Amino acid sequence: MTVTLMNALTQGRIAHGYIFSGHRGIGKTTIARILAMALNCRNAIGSPMRPTAEPCEVCDSCTEIKAGNAVDVIEIDAATNRGIDEIRELRDAARYRPARDKYKIYILDEAHQITDAAFNALLKTLEEPPDHIVFMMATTQPEDIPQTVRSRCQHFSFHAVKLVDILGELRGIAEREGVDADEAALSLLAEAGDGSMRDALSIMDQAIASAPVEDGRARLDAGQIRELMGTVPNAVFERILEAVDGNRSAEVITVANQLLDAGNSPAQLARQFVRYLRNTVIAKIAGIGVDGAGADGVAGELLQISADEQRRAGRSAALFSEEELTRFLQVMLRTFDELGYRQEQRFHFELGLLKLVHLRRLLPIEEVLSQFPVGGGSRPGPGVATARTLSTSVGTPPRNPVSGAATARVLETSAAAASARPAFSPFERDQNRNRFDERAVVASPVAVVPVTAPVVPMAAPTPVPVPTLAQVTTPAETVLTDGDAIGAALVETEDRAETADVPSPLMEKPTEMSAERADPVESASSTGMQLTSLHSAEELQRVAVDALLAAKNQATPADALADAEWTVTEGEIRVQTELSKTMLSMVINAEAEKLIRAALRDAGVGALKLMFLPGVKNAANAKKPRAAKSGSVQAKALEHPIVQRAQTLFNAEVRNVIDLRDND
Incomplete structure (x- = not known):
C-alpha cells in the first residue's frame, strides 16, 4: 500500500476518494493524515527538502496537519456526524476552493457509521468531484459502505501487524522510555495486542504505570502483566x-x-x-x-x-x-x-x-469399521453364489425344524440374542393403527449367507403344535436364506394371536358418523329386495373398493375400506374400520361416501343402512387376508415352501411383502 501511494504521488495520479479499511489500531487514520501531508506539502517531489514522495514534515502545511489545526484538512468523526444534515453541510463547503493549500481534504473516520441517506447525499459529489477535493474514509467494516460509494473510491485493505513487528516496536519503546522489560513480558503485551499496534501500546502504557520502580526505572514482568490483564499462564x-x-x-x-x-x-x-x-x-x-x-x-x-x-x-x-x-x-x-x-x-x-x-x-x-470383515456387505465376491435372504418377523420364539445339511440354511436367533435386542416400543401398535395409507414395516437385520452347497428342496413340513397365546412371550426373528427366483424379499408376519388386544374405548358403543350418513339409500319396504349370495359382505366390500379406486384421488379411502371389516345384518351394513373417530371423518369424506352409496346402489343393494364405525377390530372379528394377485411378488412368496413352512409353524399370515431384488 505504501508503495502504491508513493507511486501515485510521484506520477500525479491522485484519486478523489480513498477507503482505508482493516483491523483496529493499525494506522488507517494515521496513513490518511500522512497522505494529506504529502498532497499539501509545499516542497516539490525531488527537491532537496523532499527527495521522495514522503512529506517533508517541516513546512507550514505539514506541521499544521500534524498538529491537527490545518484549515484545508478537515477531519470528521463520522460516528457522531453521521446524519444527512452534516453531509449536506460538508457537500456545500466542498464547492469552495482551499484557503491556502493545493487540496481541500476531508478525512471521515469510522465511515461505516454514516447513514445510507447521508451516503446518497454524498454520492453525486464523489461521482463528479471538483479538482481540489479529496475524500479519505477510514473504517473497520467496509462492507457497510454502499457499493455505489465503494466503486467510486480506491479501496486499500490494511493487514494486521505481525507479532514480530509489534514485539520489535515495544522493545524499542521500552528502551527509549527507560523501562526494564524481559522478553516474556513483551511477548505477553504483543500477544494481547492481537495484531493491533494501538492495543499493544495501550496495554504497555497501563503496565508501565502499574509496574514497580527499581532505581528510578519501571520494571515489567510476566506475572504482573497477567494479573493486570486478568489472564492465567x-x-x-x-x-x-x-x-x-x-x-x-x-x-x-x-x-x-x-x-x-x-x-x-x-x-x-x-x-x-x-x-x-x-x-x-x-x-x-x-x-x-x-x-x-x-x-x-x-x-x-x-x-x-x-x-x-x-x-x-x-x-x-x-x-x-x-x-x-x-x-x-x-x-x-x-x-x-x-x-x-x-x-x-x-x-x-x-x-x-x-x-x-x-x-x-x-x-x-475408521477403527470401528476396520473390525468388520472385508467384503461382508450385500455383494459377495466372484465364485460365491448370491444368498437371497428372506427375513420373517414372527410373534413366537423360532424353532429349528430341520437338521443335517438343511440346518445351515436356517439361522435361529438364540434366547440371549433375543433378550439383548431392544424391546419394541409400546406405541408401535398405535402408530400402525393410525396410519391408514400403508402398513409400517419394521425391517429386520438381513443376514447374507453364502450358499456353497447346492440348494436341496426342503422336505414336507412336519406338523408342529401351534403355541398358545400364553406361550408367546418374546418376539423373535428367523432368517431364512434361499437362492431361487423369489429374490431377496422381506416378509413381515405377525401372529394372529397378537391381534387380541384390549378393545378400544371407541368400540364399547358403536356410533354413527352422522344422521345423514346413517339414512338408508332407499326404503326397504318400497323395493322388497332380499339379500342373496351376490350381496355377501366380501362382495359389497369389493364393489365399494373398486368404485373408489376407479375414481380420482380416492386411493386412501379405498385402502381404509379394504382393511375394514364388513358385516351385513338385517337392514344395515356395518363397516368396522381401523381408523380413529377423528381420522374416520377425514378419510371417509362426503365425496367418498357418495361414491360408495352409488356403487352399492348400482350393484342392486336395496335400502340398507350404511354405518361406518371407528376403532380397532379385535381378534374375534379379525378379517381374512386379501388374496394375492396372480403373478405378484406376494403370490410368489406365498407359493414358496419356506414361507408355507413358516405359516404352518407359527400360525402366521403374510401381511406385507417387499421386493428387494435388483431392478435388472
Missing part, C-alpha cells in the same frame, strides 16, 4: 490437556475450581483456552515438535506467539491427533458462545471441560 491449560489425555476428570475439575475460586471469569478462561487450543491445532498441523523444532518459516507465520509458547503448544499437540484437537476446539468454541447468555457460567464452563475428557474416550470411525 498457558501452563494451566497445558496441565488440563495432560489430564484430558490421562482420562483424569477429577484433576480437570480441580484445576477449573482453582482458577474460578481465584476470581477468574469463566468467559475469560474459555476465551483464553480457545486461543491456546487454536495454537495447539496449528502446531499439530505445522509439525512443531515438543522442543519447538520446525517453528520457523510458515509455521512461525501461523503461530504468532513467543518461542516458549510455541514449545508449549508443540508439547500439547503431541498428545492428541489432529481430529481430536479439532473436536476439542469446536467444543470450547461452543462453550464460549454459550457463556455469553447463560446464567450459571461456572457450570457450563466445567461441563465444557468434562466434554473434552469424554471425547477422548471415543473411538475413530
Whole structure:
C-alpha cells in the first residue's frame, strides 16, 4: 500500500476518494493524515527538502496537519456526524476552493457509521468531484459502505501487524522510555495486542504505570502483566490437556475450581483456552515438535506467539491427533458462545471441560469399521453364489425344524440374542393403527449367507403344535436364506394371536358418523329386495373398493375400506374400520361416501343402512387376508415352501411383502 501511494504521488495520479479499511489500531487514520501531508506539502517531489514522495514534515502545511489545526484538512468523526444534515453541510463547503493549500481534504473516520441517506447525499459529489477535493474514509467494516460509494473510491485493505513487528516496536519503546522489560513480558503485551499496534501500546502504557520502580526505572514482568490483564499462564491449560489425555476428570475439575475460586471469569478462561487450543491445532498441523523444532518459516507465520509458547503448544499437540484437537476446539468454541447468555457460567464452563475428557474416550470411525470383515456387505465376491435372504418377523420364539445339511440354511436367533435386542416400543401398535395409507414395516437385520452347497428342496413340513397365546412371550426373528427366483424379499408376519388386544374405548358403543350418513339409500319396504349370495359382505366390500379406486384421488379411502371389516345384518351394513373417530371423518369424506352409496346402489343393494364405525377390530372379528394377485411378488412368496413352512409353524399370515431384488 505504501508503495502504491508513493507511486501515485510521484506520477500525479491522485484519486478523489480513498477507503482505508482493516483491523483496529493499525494506522488507517494515521496513513490518511500522512497522505494529506504529502498532497499539501509545499516542497516539490525531488527537491532537496523532499527527495521522495514522503512529506517533508517541516513546512507550514505539514506541521499544521500534524498538529491537527490545518484549515484545508478537515477531519470528521463520522460516528457522531453521521446524519444527512452534516453531509449536506460538508457537500456545500466542498464547492469552495482551499484557503491556502493545493487540496481541500476531508478525512471521515469510522465511515461505516454514516447513514445510507447521508451516503446518497454524498454520492453525486464523489461521482463528479471538483479538482481540489479529496475524500479519505477510514473504517473497520467496509462492507457497510454502499457499493455505489465503494466503486467510486480506491479501496486499500490494511493487514494486521505481525507479532514480530509489534514485539520489535515495544522493545524499542521500552528502551527509549527507560523501562526494564524481559522478553516474556513483551511477548505477553504483543500477544494481547492481537495484531493491533494501538492495543499493544495501550496495554504497555497501563503496565508501565502499574509496574514497580527499581532505581528510578519501571520494571515489567510476566506475572504482573497477567494479573493486570486478568489472564492465567498457558501452563494451566497445558496441565488440563495432560489430564484430558490421562482420562483424569477429577484433576480437570480441580484445576477449573482453582482458577474460578481465584476470581477468574469463566468467559475469560474459555476465551483464553480457545486461543491456546487454536495454537495447539496449528502446531499439530505445522509439525512443531515438543522442543519447538520446525517453528520457523510458515509455521512461525501461523503461530504468532513467543518461542516458549510455541514449545508449549508443540508439547500439547503431541498428545492428541489432529481430529481430536479439532473436536476439542469446536467444543470450547461452543462453550464460549454459550457463556455469553447463560446464567450459571461456572457450570457450563466445567461441563465444557468434562466434554473434552469424554471425547477422548471415543473411538475413530475408521477403527470401528476396520473390525468388520472385508467384503461382508450385500455383494459377495466372484465364485460365491448370491444368498437371497428372506427375513420373517414372527410373534413366537423360532424353532429349528430341520437338521443335517438343511440346518445351515436356517439361522435361529438364540434366547440371549433375543433378550439383548431392544424391546419394541409400546406405541408401535398405535402408530400402525393410525396410519391408514400403508402398513409400517419394521425391517429386520438381513443376514447374507453364502450358499456353497447346492440348494436341496426342503422336505414336507412336519406338523408342529401351534403355541398358545400364553406361550408367546418374546418376539423373535428367523432368517431364512434361499437362492431361487423369489429374490431377496422381506416378509413381515405377525401372529394372529397378537391381534387380541384390549378393545378400544371407541368400540364399547358403536356410533354413527352422522344422521345423514346413517339414512338408508332407499326404503326397504318400497323395493322388497332380499339379500342373496351376490350381496355377501366380501362382495359389497369389493364393489365399494373398486368404485373408489376407479375414481380420482380416492386411493386412501379405498385402502381404509379394504382393511375394514364388513358385516351385513338385517337392514344395515356395518363397516368396522381401523381408523380413529377423528381420522374416520377425514378419510371417509362426503365425496367418498357418495361414491360408495352409488356403487352399492348400482350393484342392486336395496335400502340398507350404511354405518361406518371407528376403532380397532379385535381378534374375534379379525378379517381374512386379501388374496394375492396372480403373478405378484406376494403370490410368489406365498407359493414358496419356506414361507408355507413358516405359516404352518407359527400360525402366521403374510401381511406385507417387499421386493428387494435388483431392478435388472
